[in-house]
Amino acid sequence: MQSALLDTLVGEAKVISTQGRGMTPEEIADLALDKILHVADTAHPALKEQARAFKEDLRKILVLYMKQAIKSDRTTLFNKLKDAGLTNAANIITKI
């Protein structure tokens, strides 16, 4: 009689770290793209090329909108700090 085997497997997580700064929009876009689009190694070369081109287009859009989000958040931060009477700190935000 055969038995049924359930195998539990753990994948390989990676760590990336930064020193004295946060991640750039480009670095975060790459992380997002790895979650959005994955092409199997066994895929047809033409399909791989199409996916690579699409990924590059998507990357440009993600980076653009992330930069806009950062700018928009800094505008919010600037106003919060100014409203709190921290004008000097508010001005630093505009120079980053």
Place this chain on the structure above:
Amino acid sequence: MAITQAVATSFKKQLLEGAHDFRSGGDTIKIALYTSSASLDASTTAYTTSNETSGTGYSAGGQELTKVAPTSSGTTAFIDFADETFSTATITARGALIYNTTPTHTYTNPAIVVLDFGGDKTSTAGDFTIIFPTADASSAILRLA
């Protein structure tokens, strides 16, 4: 002292007891970081503060992970988590423990998976980001095949 990547044996038993719910709105799953002095492997049964990483931007117990609902492909079922960032952190970690803070039954912070980063990873006043593998049947962070 060593960190060996593994699925906790106790977790396998608890799966058969229905102690873990990885669905959206299910249990709260966290990730804690550890130094190279920690002893973590398949025999780890629960979260411990022993040799847990400490430093700016890190609190004991780690951070909650954002779950991606379990799915399957072919004959393999798997789960995934969103990449997790410890921001403005000055820390060093060699590995991590993923554990459940709200399991069914009477378990307290039961271990799920031990991760080995392969070496010390350090951030200095920066971001420390754990990147989970592609969520598919051959790479996902936790698979049942």
